[in-house]
Amino acid sequence: MPSASLHKRSRRCYKRRQGDGVKELEDVYNLPGMLTPAEVDCLYSLGQFNQRDGVIVEIGSWKGKSTVALGRGAAKVHHEKIHAIDPHEILPEEKYFEDTEAEFLANIKQAGVDSQVVPLIMTSEEAARGWNKPIRLLWIDGDHRYESTKLDFILWEPFLVEGGILAMHDTIRKHGPKKVLWENVFRSGRFQEIAIVDNITAMRKVKQAPLTARLQNYLTLMLRALYIAARKSGVPRSKTVGRQLLRRLTAQTWLPAVLLVFSSSIAR
Numbered sequence: 001m002p003s004a005s006l007h008k009r010s011r012r013c014y015k016r017r018q019g020d021g022v023k024e025l026e027d028v029y030n031l032p033g034m035l036t037p038a039e040v041d042c043l044y045s046l047g048q049f050n051q052r053d054g055v056i057v058e059i060g061s062w063k064g065k066s067t068v069a070l071g072r073g074a075a076k077v078h079h080e081k082i083h084a085i086d087p088h089e090i091l092p093e094e095k096y097f098e099d100t101e102a103e104f105l106a107n108i109k110q111a112g113v114d115s116q117v118v119p120l121i122m123t124s125e126e127a128a129r130g131w132n133k134p135i136r137l138l139w140i141d142g143d144h145r146y147e148s149t150k151l152d153f154i155l156w157e158p159f160l161v162e163g164g165i166l167a168m169h170d171t172i173r174k175h176g177p178k179k180v181l182w183e184n185v186f187r188s189g190r191f192q193e194i195a196i197v198d199n200i201t202a203m204r205k206v207k208q209a210p211l212t213a214r215l216q217n218y219l220t221l222m223l224r225a226l227y228i229a230a231r232k233s234g235v236p237r238s239k240t241v242g243r244q245l246l247r248r249l250t251a252q253t254w255l256p257a258v259l260l261v262f263s264s265s266i267a268r
């Protein structure tokens, strides 16, 4: 889709929704969780991603904010389940001090997505044993320590179909996801069309990214590095301006046009 038409659509979205966000996500914005409104919109868009085969796998549900965003999106276009993996246990090393299972189940029920969700109350390592389903969208937001994030990637990425989407959270601030992205994703040559929405990085898996896609990846990564450096050095307004720029410049054609991530973010 040519970018001019994307811009036109996004401006229309902006006018219609100025200050409101996406109507059907209002309750989701208010759920407890670590996602910004733009990240909720992003997951909602990714949930609508219509690959022919595969389920959605979420690693790390906590109280269900991302599960609901994915579920609302998925409900619009297909009937594949969201397999939501989380032991919901206390994990002081990652600052989780409560059992969140009951609240998670209550939130997905309240949001009306419980019939689409298969809760897997266990670690991603346990859930991976015997797993054999193709995955269209793999969302990694579990234990963010390097070894755990790497394990999540190594165990689950082989099930992601070619053309499927890998999305990871905390990829700007946290060492673990950042390092895994760099070592296992960016340098692999098997992912392209990198999109960055606040702390989410999403990209499409391919057999081998062509040269043009690699160049595009390279430019995105340069921009991302500049943004991270500016934030670390305390450049005024680097967070707001950098986020806006990254969202706009990395918005991808595989994100459903009606919900262009950058349009909803402009509206905030």
Ligand SMILES: C[S@@+](CC[C@H](N)C(=O)[O-])C[C@H]1O[C@@H](n2cnc3c(N)ncnc32)[C@H](O)[C@@H]1O
Pocket (backbone or CB within 6 Å): 032, 033, 034, 035, 059, 060, 061, 062, 063, 064, 065, 066, 067, 085, 086, 087, 088, 089, 091, 096, 100, 122, 123, 124, 125, 141, 142, 143, 148
């Ligand atoms: C950052 S929170 C997830 C936030 C959630 N995606 C949201 O939108 O609010 C991380 C979650 O990962 C879970 N977790 C920790 N270790 C895990 C593992 N090995 N496998 C799956 N989930 C894990 C924690 O219990 C916690 O609920």
